[in-house]
Amino acid sequence: MLSNVAAVVLDGVNPFELGVICEVFGTDRSDDGLPVYDFAVASAEGPTLSSRAGFSMRLEHGLERLESADLIAVPAAADYETRAFPPELLDALRRGVDRGARVLSVCSGVFVLAAAGLLDGRRCAVHWHHADELARAYPRLTVEPDVLYVDEDPVITSAGTAAGIDACLHIVRKEQGPQVANKIARRMVVPPHRDGGQAQYIERPLPVSSCDTVGEVLVWMQEHLDEEVTVEQLADLAHMSPRTFARRFQQETGTTPYRWILRQRVLLAQRLLEATDETVDAIAGRTGFGNAAALRHQFVRAVGTTPNAYRRTFRGPEAAPGPEAAADAGTDAA
Numbered sequence: 001m002l003s004n005v006a007a008v009v010l011d012g013v014n015p016f017e018l019g020v021i022c023e024v025f026g027t028d029r030s031d032d033g034l035p036v037y038d039f040a041v042a043s044a045e046g047p048t049l050s051s052r053a054g055f056s057m058r059l060e061h062g063l064e065r066l067e068s069a070d071l072i073a074v075p076a077a078a079d080y081e082t083r084a085f086p087p088e089l090l091d092a093l094r095r096g097v098d099r100g101a102r103v104l105s106v107c108s109g110v111f112v113l114a115a116a117g118l119l120d121g122r123r124c125a126v127h128w129h130h131a132d133e134l135a136r137a138y139p140r141l142t143v144e145p146d147v148l149y150v151d152e153d154p155v156i157t158s159a160g161t162a163a164g165i166d167a168c169l170h171i172v173r174k175e176q177g178p179q180v181a182n183k184i185a186r187r188m189v190v191p192p193h194r195d196g197g198q199a200q201y202i203e204r205p206l207p208v209s210s211c212d213t214v215g216e217v218l219v220w221m222q223e224h225l226d227e228e229v230t231v232e233q234l235a236d237l238a239h240m241s242p243r244t245f246a247r248r249f250q251q252e253t254g255t256t257p258y259r260w261i262l263r264q265r266v267l268l269a270q271r272l273l274e275a276t277d278e279t280v281d282a283i284a285g286r287t288g289f290g291n292a293a294a295l296r297h298q299f300v301r302a303v304g305t306t307p308n309a310y311r312r313t314f315r316g317p318e319a320a321p322g323p324e325a326a327a328d329a330g331t332d333a334a
Contacts, residue, residue, distance in 0.1 A: 002175040004038045006069035008089065009059070011049045012078030017106040017164055018051075021073045023188060024168040034183055035176060040065050044089040052078045066092045071102045071171065074109035075164070081111055081133050090116040102154040104171065106164035110157045114138040122152040127160030165190055213248050214238060221257075225265050226288045231257055261288075266302045269295060273311040280307045 005025040009018060018041070026039040042065040043049055050056045066072050072093060093103055093116045105113050110126045113119055114134065119141040126134050131145035144150050149158035149167035151174075158167035165188070173181035185191065217238050221229070234257055235245035249257050265287040272283045284295035292307075299307050 002037070002070050002171065003035070004069050005071045005073065006039070006061075006065050007041045007073045007075060008044055008063070008066060008092075009041060009049060009075060010044050010077050010085070010089075012052050013049065014076040014078075014107070015051050015053045015055075016161060017075035017109070020106060020161075020164040020168060021075055021104075024165070024172065024184060025071070025073075027187075029184065029187060032183055032187065034180060034187075042066060044086050063088055063092045066096055069096065069101055071104060072096050073104040073106065073168075074112045075105075076107035076109050076160075080108040081130060081137075085112055085115050093118060097154055100154070102156060102171065104156045104158070104167060106158050106167070107160045110134065111137075113155060113157065114141060118155050119152075119157070122155060123150050124152070124155070124157040125150040125159045125163070126157065127163075129160070162190075214245070214252050217245075217249075218253070218260075221261055222264060225261065225268055226286055228288070229261070262298060263302065265289060266299060269299060269307065270303070270310065273307055283307070 005021075007018060007021045007025075022039070022041070025037045026041075028036050030036050040061050041059055042061040042063060043059040044063055047060075047062075048056055048058050074093075089112070093113065097103060097118060103113060103118060105124075107127045108130055110119070110124055111130075111134065114124070114137070119138065121140060123142045123144050124134075125144050125147050128145055131143050134141070135143045147159065148163040149156060149170060151170065156167055156171060158164045169181045169185055169190075172184060217234055220237055221234070231242045231246055234249075235242040238245050238248075240248065246257065249255075249260070253260055255263075269283050269287045269289075272278055272286065276283075278286070280292040280295060284290060284292050287295065289295040289298060296306055299305075299310070303310060305313075
């Protein structure tokens with residue numbers, strides 16, 4: 001049973017990510033009948049550290065505090081992507097896993113776990129901004145670039161900022177059940193559960209082709225997202241046979257023409273949902289999906305939420321849902 005939790009910090013720690021861990025595990029909620037954790041913050045670099053926000057903190061505990069922890073949490077800090085970590089910290093994390101403790105990273109804290117070798121052969125989550133860097137620096141792990149958190153017990157990794165809340169509540173739910181996790185979430189005034197596989201809200205720009213072979217075709221496709229096109233049509237534009245065009249397209253973009261145009265249609269739908277009051281039906285027409293049902297289906301697969309839910313996230317609950325709200329609500333329930 002989870003009872004002893006330690007957060008370990010280095011100089012330049014991010015206050016919010018540390019605060020998430022402190023809020024979930026370090027707050028006494030016994031008045032609500034909730035468990036009280038034996039919680040402490042430990043320093044890996046001496047008793048006085050600075051935060052990324054410019055204030056300093058004095059910590060009572062060093063790395064010895066990790067030896068008794070059931071869960072060791074590593075929040076984000078400045079320059080984790082490039083800095084070297086104290087060997088004694090990495091050793092302490094490895095010892096923790098060896099004796100049966102769990103380790104959790106929030107945002108760029110994943111770089112510490114990777115440096116300790118705890119992610120070798122495992123999947124992990126990280127803020128989308130750091131996904132490519134992490135994959136390049138540690139090729140033995142598998143980055144899941146657009147999920148909220150990944151549970152590869154005993155190693156749990158989460159994406160940026162608020163995804164750390166989701167991962168912490170997931171651990172509570174796993175150890176002490178949904179009733180405890182839901183009560184803590186209610187006290188924190190946050191959603192009680194967001195699945196780890198839910199997509200991060202990532203802005204994906206158009207991929208830049210390194211060659212000119214299909215470059216003009218990509219521009220044409222982007223300008224005609226509302227039209228039905230075939231590989232044969234695109235091959236004609238590129239003055240190639242369909243087979244040669246499909247092969248070149250895969251080589252230069254890393255995907256197929258169908259998947260490329262599908263992703264660009266979803267991206268356009270995201271921009272229209274964020275910036276306009278157009279109905280989902282109208283957006284479906286402008287993005288080449290044809291109807292709201294087809295748009296909803298592909299949007300949920302790509303983004304992890306429905307078009308109307310996405311619009312409410314970015315524009316607030318007052319955003320007009322339009323006549324397709326009932327069908328969208330059915331998709332939400334499903």
